Amino acid sequence: MTLSTPLLAAAPLLAGLMGPALLGAAPGRQQADPPAVVAAHPARQAARADVVEHVAARTAADQRRVLDYWTPERMAKALPIGLLDLVTEGTDAGDLLSGLTGDAGVRATPDLSGGKADLSLPRELMGAPRHLSAARPDTSTIGSRWITGGHVAKTTGRVFLTVSGADFVCSASTVKSANRDVVVTAGHCVKDAAGEWAANWTFVPGYGTRGQHPYGQYTARRLFVAGPWSRSGDDNYDVGMVALATSRGRHVADAVGTQDIAFNAGRGGQAFGFGYPADPPYDGGHLVYCAGRLKDDPHAQTRDQGLGCDMTAGASGGPWMTKFDPGTGRGTITSLSSFKYSDDERTMYGPYFGDAVKTLFATAEHA
Structure with a gap:
């Protein structure tokens, strides 16, 4: 559908995904169809089963090739995925990297005159870094270093991927x-x-500072996105699920544990969001969190909810948790970092x- 308001539609942190098929559904709790309705409307059941998958590194040889590819040097030079459109337009990756620091890292606010605008490019630095949190996590912050440890420090990680070379x-x-x-993770971190x-x-x-990977590296076996994301970049479906290969014979859940996940949860409420933002004023080397109340x-333009958060590109796909216990670092994932509107850099939507x-x-869980 085309947009009917002068306000911009949501822009995913993957630059250039225009996503014309935004649903713009009215806010409210989404209810699962009861069995009788599903039986009466098989088309709805088919729509919910609209999953697109891709086989990645399935064999041991493929997995070894991927692991060998990611040298520490390559990991250090990897760009936030929001710069994908510039790479595909022929901009040299080295020039992009140099643009992330110093005066070259200050970019004008994206043009709001039409369509969707990318917010993941380097933006004005927001003063001196203030991202060192206290030992007791805040319940309201738009961006602080997570130094408390706990379960979330192991279950959250960085993703490295290659698109368009x-x-x-x-x-x-x-x-x-x-x-x-x-x-x-986010759909745009799996498929363009x-x-x-x-x-x-x-x-x-x-993931730790200086590229440490204390719990191993896990290649993807199979990648999954929803059909509306695969066909048109619909921001309502900017979600990717990935089935990983084992690392040194261990499943990732056995190595670091897991977080719960929930669906059709009540809207609003308190949430904690986590990720590894890599654009200034962040550098991608630390786990960062945002916390606050969710809003429609x-x-x-979407059924997404917003969380006060100044995390930048690189945080795409990071988990949002409700019922989160800062003491243990455990919670229930109900969304993830997806996009920002260009007139509001301080709110992330999921x-x-x-x-x-x-x-x-x-x-994905039966793949």
């Missing part, structure tokens, strides 16, 4: 699954909407985990 970074989290192999699938996809849980999309995401997860 260039290397990029995102964030992801393990989730409790039947095969003990599933991580959840209607474009190509990511290659060399690797998850590094508990003020422009009604997709609502309804029936379509539930089906996506069910497919």
